[in-house]
């Protein structure tokens with residue numbers, strides 16, 4: 001039996017369809033930037049074409065077109081760092097001016113689209129990165145409240161890192177009453193992806209075994225943890 005099959009037995013997840021047309025819904029795309037999702041675009045980009053990442057980009061694009069066509073708002077987080085300012089424990093990535101910090105080619109049309117909020121952030125957690133340190137305001141909270149959203153649908157990369165940290169914090173913020181209209185935080189399973197660093201690759205790269213990050217398993221664990229905190233896992237978005 002494979003580890004993934006064991007995980008599915010020990011930490012089961014159950015996804016169900018979500019009808020985004022029924023509620024005031026918005027789409028949040030997390031970090032679909034070149035530095036994470038375009039082959040060879042940087043230290044943290046896929047070294048070769050990866051099916052899960054390709055699916056994440058395709059499904060994010062499809063949903064962005066669907067939401068905008070219906071007049072539903074879209075927000076996109078873009079991981080963006082000042083050159084030379086580290087984000088431990090990661091190697092340099094998505095530094096301003098490298099192009100890594102911009103949306104992947106399939107989504108770059110969002111930059112000039114009305115109804116799209118682009119939110120640059122310099123840390124894993126998009127909720128934290130949305131705070132303006134001078135005013136104390138939070139851009140993603142303001143966006144949810146300005147549109148009086150009842151649901152947000154989340155896609156992007158990485159399932160168990162930037163997507164998960166945002167979703168878990170947003171669930172707490174919702175329960176704390178920061179977004180009064182918000183009912184559901186929906187994670188679209190096929191719209192999310194994570195990176196693949198199998199044990200064999202960590203050895204070849206001279207990394208410690210703890211850097212190992214097998215894609216299917218870590219994607220599953222990310223989905224499991226978000227569902228266990230109250231996120232709605234969706235296998236289709238209507």
Ligand SMILES: [Zn+2]
Nearest residue numbers: 079087122123
């Ligand atoms: Zn970063």
